[in-house]
Amino acid sequence: MKITLVQNCLVCKQSSDTSICQFCFDDLTLFDMDRYQHNLMLSPKVNLGLSKVDFPQVLALADYQWPLSKLLTALKFSKQIPNAQGLATLFVKHCLNSIPALPQLIIPMPLYKNRYLYRKFNQSIELAKQICRQTQLDMDTSIISRNKSTSPQTNLSAAQRRRNMQNAFAVSDAAQLRLKRYKHIVLFDDVITTGSTMNCAYRTLLKHNPHLKIDVWSICLTLAH
Numbered sequence: 001m002k003i004t005l006v007q008n009c010l011v012c013k014q015s016s017d018t019s020i021c022q023f024c025f026d027d028l029t030l031f032d033m034d035r036y037q038h039n040l041m042l043s044p045k046v047n048l049g050l051s052k053v054d055f056p057q058v059l060a061l062a063d064y065q066w067p068l069s070k071l072l073t074a075l076k077f078s079k080q081i082p083n084a085q086g087l088a089t090l091f092v093k094h095c096l097n098s099i100p101a102l103p104q105l106i107i108p109m110p111l112y113k114n115r116y117l118y119r120k121f122n123q124s125i126e127l128a129k130q131i132c133r134q135t136q137l138d139m140d141t142s143i144i145s146r147n148k149s150t151s152p153q154t155n156l157s158a159a160q161r162r163r164n165m166q167n168a169f170a171v172s173d174a175a176q177l178r179l180k181r182y183k184h185i186v187l188f189d190d191v192i193t194t195g196s197t198m199n200c201a202y203r204t205l206l207k208h209n210p211h212l213k214i215d216v217w218s219i220c221l222t223l224a225h
């Protein structure tokens with residue numbers, strides 16, 4: 001006898017055997033993985049929105065939209081762990097199911113350390129943890145550290161923003177040694193907006209490890225059009 005765990009859909013609250021029910025799932029508009037061959041840089045819209053970044057590959061579930069936006073906000077500000085589980089399940093099912101090559105290691109985007117000490121919660125770590133639980137991926141949260149607060153930057157000029165980004169991330173010597181074990185890793189953030197923070201982390205890792213293949217994943221993209 002198959003025992004089905006009945007729970008309430010995270011979106012519509014109706015009872016469901018999955019964290020997001022089939023009706024809510026069918027209502028979502030997700031990126032087409034086959035059309036873009038698991039690389040949304042092949043989508044003209046995404047490519048234009050991320051025209052200033054160096055990373056050649058990006059994978060995400062969807063544009064930032066309801067109800068994913070609501071689930072992400074409640075995870076970030078109200079520490080709703082079931083939302084991390086639901087979103088990770090969607091991500092694994094939709095984005096990773098038929099991916100040609102899974103990376104070996106996932107590195108969640110760190111928060112600036114004072115911010116982390118204050119909040120004691122990083123939504124990207126919670127999401128990555130759930131993704132790892134459902135795949136064979138390793139996670140390492142101590143490879144890259146964030147020395148500067150890089151957000152909010154909305155009131156800064158482009159030049160000020162670039163200056164602020166310089167040396168925002170660091171890779172310690174010990175982390176550098178651990179990285180030598182890997183050929184293919186992924187940087188993960190809950191949401192990518194301009195891509196500038198992600199790009200800074202990407203460049204820092206690549207500078208020290210030119211041999212590494214570094215993919216970029218996020219749950220949602222909020223690109224300016």
Ligand SMILES: [Zn+2]
Nearest residue numbers: 009012021024
């Ligand atoms: Zn539902």
